[in-house]
Amino acid sequence: MKSEIIAVGSELLLGQIANTNAQFLSQQLAEMGLGVYYHTVVGDNPDRLKQAVNTAKSRSNIIIFTGGLGPTKDDLTKETISSLLGRKLVTDENALSHIEEYFKKTKRTMSENNKKQALVIEDSFILKNEFGMAPGMAIEVNDIHFMFLPGPPSEMKPMFLNFGRDYFMSKLGQQEKITSRVLRYFGIGESQLETDIQDLIDSQTNPTIAPLAGDGEVTIRLTARHKEETTAFQLLDELENKINERVGSFFYGYDNTTLIQELMNVLHEKDKSISAAESLTGGLFTEQLTAVKGTSKVLNGGIVCYTNETKRDLLKVSEKTLETVGAVSRQCALEMAENIQSLTNSDIGISFTGEAGPVTNEDQPIGRVYIGIAASGQETIVHRLHVAGGRNTIRKRTVKYGCQLLIKQLNENTVK
Template identity: 60%
Template sequence: MNAEIIAVGSELLLGQIANTNAQFISKQLAEQGINVYYHTVVGDNPERLKNAIQVAKSRAQIIIFTGGLGPTKDDLTKETIANILNCPLKLDEEAMKQIEQFFARIKRNMSENNRKQALVLSGSTVLKNDNGMAPGMATTIDDIIYILLPGPPKEMQPMFTNYAIPYLRKELKLSEKIISRVLRFFGIGESQLETDIQDIIDKQTNPTIAPLAKEGEVTLRITAKHEDEDFALRAIQTVEEDILNRVGEFFYGYDDTSISQELMNRLKENDMTISSAESLTGGGFLQELTSISGASQVVKGGVVCYSNELKELFVNVSKETLETFGAVSEKCAKEMAENIRNQTNSDIGISFTGVAGPNSLEGQPVGKVFVGIATASSTNVHLLHLAGSRKGVRDRAIRYGMYYLLKMLES
């Protein structure tokens, strides 16, 4: 089955918001084995929407709409579809009751145009809106499935997962279980990872392997289809083991985790505390770590010491080190990591110093970065040569620091 997603809203065409709904729906459909060949975006114009629908009907068996179900005049999705399908709209009493209760709860008068939100296609399956007012709807006419969803992601996503997916599975008589597992890697490029496991990818049938590079890391989605869920899981496990035998040193976690979340988990498991001394990253390491719930259990604190003066004053980097080796040096990174650990009485001290750009510093090139990691027993300093923008260098330095910490804690 092929699906097309039509996002309705002039704000999408104007670039005021991104079309994240289509991304979410495509991902969900892929997990059901449904192909998405086209994403269409159309403004709040009935004629252009009609044209988009006619085109979609010629090439898709499932058409999913997002947006245009609200109370205002420019919310015209269901009216346009009702006209094209010759399917009248009717008031859904349950949806109307929910809308009235919402206004009563917030103690505001309901304007008459809000009744429009409770209109649904006659004969359609109403998709309950657990996080808003406008319900969604699904109907099958002339062997084409039409699904209408609200635009706000906080309303659309749970509606699609909880109600639209079960509707699709029932209509399409999908009996196979589709199980996916995402492996996350850092420190290896997408091309190198694919090269290292190319023969495994080439012989894939079921499970399938889908690589994706994103934000300095690489993921592999392994997907298996089978009526027996245990069989699918065993098949995934076999492929995973083959992959990790090749590139396991770069693997750090599963599914929707992040390298910062995994680091937080390992620090908690080991009952260890950490502090940072940051120059080029400007506090970014601690900012990312403390954005995670429970950070107070492991994070002691840190110092942003951008200037040499503050490296001496707050982190006790020796004047001799700065004059002889410079701030962008292994020696400076080592002292920063060791001294911040000692000053804060932490189990681990981490430091970042280097050149983010756009200009060189102390004769050192842009992208040269030192990451120091100090514990009670040893100190290691990692040299990086990073490419990209100033922000890119800083962000990658932070992630490399987290990756090195993870690997140290694992060993």
């Protein structure tokens, strides 16, 4: 079965609202095993809508419309499609009573055009609107299933969940379910990751593999199809294991998680406190950490020490270090990490210092970064990195590297 979603409304084309309905319906249909092959957006124009429908009929078995069921002149979905299908519009008495009752309860005058919302395509299956006025409907014509849903998400979502899903399942029976899993990686480029698993990509059948790069990270979406969900999960597990045998050192989590969230999870799991000394990142690490629920249980504090004077006076970095090797150095990162840990009585202290550009203050290349990690019972470790990108990209990626390094160290060692 090939599904298509047609969203009707000029406001979508003008960018006044986002087409979240299509996203929601695609997710729901995938869970039901119904593949969505096309998304179409068309304005409030009957000729263009007819063209879109004729195109959809030539390639899809299921066509779902959202929007255009309201009372105004530009709400033309029902009128246009009923004409195209050669079906009359008739008044659904239950829907009309529902609309009349709504106006009585709200003590408003019902205008004549509101009756338009009770019109449905003759012989269609009615989808009750429990959160609005215009009912939805579904009808099968020439082996194509048409479904009409309202545009407002607050009406469309419950209508589909409560009535639309059941309609399709009763008509189509059990379909192969589509189960997806997103694997998240950091510290490896998309091209390198694809090279490392190229033979798996070339031989993919079920599950499928879809790599995607973004914001310094790489994700892989694995998608399996099977009638039994447990079998689909087993297929995903097997393929995930094969992939992570090769690139597992860069793997950090699933689906919509983030590096900062995963760090928070590990800190809670290990029951460890942390503090941060930030020069290059200017408080970005601490800001992101405090945006995650539960921060108060793990974060003791932090210092933004952007100038050498602040590093010396507040963080107690030695004058000798700043004069001889400078702020962008292994020794400075080490002292920053150890001193913030001591000053805040934390289990872990992390420091960030480096050169983000666009000009350099010391004799260091742009992108040179030092991350220091001081942990109770362990020797302080300083990581030297070269981070590519513009100023803000370097700062953001440095925070991610800090999270990744902390997660790895916490998982591999016991911080006393």
